[in-house]
Amino acid sequence: MAKGCGYLLASLMMLVGVLIMTNALPGALDPGVVVVALLLLPIALGAFVIVHDTRRIKAAEAAEERLLARERDHVIRTVDFVADPLLTEDERLEIIDCFIPRLGRSAAASPYRDRFVVVSELAPSARDLLERARAAVMSVYTSEVMRLRLLDGLANEVLLPGQLWEIALLLRVQTHLHEEQREARQGVVTPELLAVLEPQQKALRRSIDAVTARIESLERYAHRVQEADAALRAKAALGNNDKYRALLAHTDDDEGMRELAAHGDALEETLARSVRQAIEAGQTLTS
Structure with a gap:
């Protein structure tokens, strides 16, 4: 919400700036140029918003990947289990993710429950x-x-x-x-x-x-x-x-x-x- 208000405020400020320049320099600016500027203003602002959001999403995804990698490494070091060697790498990661509390998954309910053995259960x-x-x-x-x-x-x-x-x-x-x-x-x-x-x-x-x-x-x-x-x-x-x-x-x-x-x-x-x-x-x- 705050971010949307910020974008709206920036847009209004840019629009006000153009209007002030138009009134201050009535003979210096061609009306057609002013119209084009007013039309391009929301496009430029939209492009700015898209680029900013894309970078923000990529940064969040990279941070999530780093966090997940650390959590998976912790599981590998602390949870002792034997897995079916025929598991694919993605399936093995699915099993590891069952032991990460933040993800809200359960090892007992895993679709691969019959393909790994937790040593502590023996x-x-x-x-x-x-x-x-x-x-x-x-x-x-x-x-x-x-x-x-x-x-x-x-x-x-x-x-x-x-x-x-x-x-x-x-x-x-x-x-x-x-x-x-x-x-x-x-x-x-x-x-x-x-x-x-x-x-x-x-x-x-x-x-x-x-x-x-x-x-x-x-x-x-x-x-x-x-x-x-x-x-x-x-x-x-x-x-x-x-x-x-x-x-x-x-x-x-x-x-x-x-x-x-x-x-x-x-x-x-x-x-x-x-x-x-x-x-x-x-x-x-x-x-």
Whole structure:
């Protein structure tokens, strides 16, 4: 309202200025020029208003984008969740926005609720299992053989995120079923109730055992990758053998020099074998 009044006041002042000049200099200004000026005045003012509003809107949009980026970064740092790796970037941002109170959205009502798992919603034992799986995957991602692209790209870039997502999803279902079991056992537990609950509990335990076995497979794969990394470090250390050969040559130790050479030859095969074993361990994750 105040802005509209300001524009109106500016328009009136410009109009008054033109009228004053017309009256003060009746012979100096052509009436046609005055008419044209009066006609162009609202057009010029309208153009000014449009430019001003456009800049104001763009500035507001830029400020909103900066604020939203900071809020999303805060969610990423403070809300621990596992998302379906097949989500698009826009879908992932939609999920993140559910945890920004200012936007008034609810994670529980999100259309993508079945495509992310909030870690805090899991039972403590389920969180421990998920942390083990994450640690194994991170160990692979941060390995030197991964950086050098010596491992199976499919296993690392596609299979591992999928494994982690499936594990998180199963752990959430198990958490909910465990809670149902706990609630069902409150109060008097009759033989009839046990007849219903015990087979369900047995199925739940089998599912937990199966998920645990999957996590152990991930851990075995991560261990193989660490062994391959160790072989790489050994190969790097092999580059120092020339210094030790020179030392042994100065001490006339021919046998020691032969041993160093033999170790160097064997190390190449050790490295190749370690990488092969890591790749084979990754391939077993698909079975």
